Amino acid sequence: IAGITQAPTSQILAAGRRMTLRCTQDMRHNAMYWYRQDLGLGLRLIHYSNTAGTTGKGEVPDGYSVSRANTDDFPLTLASAVPSQTSVYFCASSDRPTSGIEQFFGPGTRLTVL
Amino acid sequence: DAKTTQPTSMDCAEGRAANLPCNHSTISGNEYVYWYRQIHSQGPQYIIHGLKNNETNEMASLIITEDRKSSTLILPHATLRDTAVYYCIVRGLYNFNKFYFGSGTKLNVKP
Numbered sequence: 596i597a598g599i600t601q602a603p604t605s606q607i608l609a610a611g612r613r614m615t616l617r618c619t620q621d622m623r624h625n626a627m628y629w630y631r632q633d634l635g636l637g638l639r640l641i642h643y644s645n646t647a648g649t650t651g652k653g654e655v656p657d658g659y660s661v662s663r664a665n666t667d668d669f670p671l672t673l674a675s676a677v678p679s680q681t682s683v684y685f686c687a688s689s690d691r692p693t694s695g696i697e698q699f700f701g702p703g704t705r706l707t708v709l
Numbered sequence: 710d711a712k713t714t715q716p717t718s719m720d721c722a723e724g725r726a727a728n729l730p731c732n733h734s735t736i737s738g739n740e741y742v743y744w745y746r747q748i749h750s751q752g753p754q755y756i757i758h759g760l761k762n763n764e765t766n767e768m769a770s771l772i773i774t775e776d777r778k779s780s781t782l783i784l785p786h787a788t789l790r791d792t793a794v795y796y797c798i799v800r801g802l803y804n805f806n807k808f809y810f811g812s813g814t815k816l817n818v819k820p
Contacts, residue, residue, distance in 0.1 A: 599752075630810075637796065637810035638753065654809075685752050698745075700752030 597621050599701035601686050607707045608676050616671040616704050618686030626689045627669040628653075628698065629661060631682040638685065644669055676708045713797045718815040721791075727784040729814050731797030734778040741800055742773060744782045745810070746793040753796065753810070756782065787818045 602617045620627065625646045630638040630653075640653030644663040658680060660672045669688075673680055686701040714732040721727040733742065743758040757764055757771045759780075764771045770783040784791055796813040 635812060637812050639810075687752075697755040697758070698753075700754070702752050703750075 599686055599688055599699055601684075601701040601704050603704060604702070605705040605707075607709065608673075610677055610708055611675050614673045614676055614706070616673075616684055616686075616706070618669045618671070618701060619667050620669075620686075620688045620699070620701075621667065622688060622690075622699065623666060624688035624690050624699070625666070626691060627663065628687040628689075629659070629669070629671045630685045630687065631655065631680075632685060632703075633682050641671065641684075676706075678708045680706065681708045682706060712809065713799055713811055715795075715797050715811065715814045717812070718817065720817045720819060721784075721787045723789060723818055723820050724786055727782075727787040727791065727816055727818070729782040729784075729795050729797075729816065730779065731782070732779045733797070733799045736777050736799050742771065742777075742780050743796075743798040743800060744769070744771065745796045745798065746791075747796070747813070748790075748793040756795075787816075789818050789820065792816060792818045 599620045608614050628643045629641040632638045639655050641655055641659050642653055642661040644650045647663050647666045650661050650663055663669055684704045687698045689696045689698045741758050741760050744756040745753040746756055747753045757766055757769050759771045759773055772781045794813040794815050796810045
């Protein structure tokens with residue numbers, strides 16, 4: 596059982612380029628999430644999806660977009676990358692989007708925008 | 710959602726109990742207390758959660774005060790592999806888009 600996989604593991608990207616971070620889960624979880632982690636700021640929620648076909652904005656959504664065409668995949672797209680988007684990105688999933696539920700996290704993608 | 714306050718870092722001797730405090734004085738009645746940890750360069754890992762009662766699982770125990778304004782995560786026999794950043798999070802029942810991790814406590818387990 597893989598759980599949650601993310602790709603790529605790391606990436607160096609020129610500013611202005613488009614980039615899609617991939618996230619796939621095999622647990623048939625309804626809810627999925629994207630976080631970014633920056634030193635001293637903990638994890639901040641970018642976007643979430645309660646179920647396939649729906650998405651919502653988190654705490655820091657600007658500059659990012661997501662889609663949820665099916666249960667398993669939740670890609671995060673940076674349409675035109677900027678250096679402030681240099682961060683470690685974590686994808687997560689949970690069986691339901693409500694409280695009392697554990698979130699499972701992927702291994703992360705380290706993105707550097709130059 | 711209520712915000713949390715945790716010490717920046719703590720030390721613990723290997724084999725001893727590690728007690729990690731968390732203050733959440735503005736917690737409301739339907740908000741859960743979660744604990745996650747993050748070992749260097751890895752994704753966060755769920756440890757335990759609770760609402761009112763104390764909870765225990767194979768990893769840790771969670772002690773929540775009667776007024777629910779603070780809690781303590783207890784690792785009964787800390788090992789070197791428990792060295793990590795520990796996050797205390799308070800989350801409302803239906804606030805699925807609010808899961809604030811904050812800066813956490815860096816626990817250093819020493820031989």
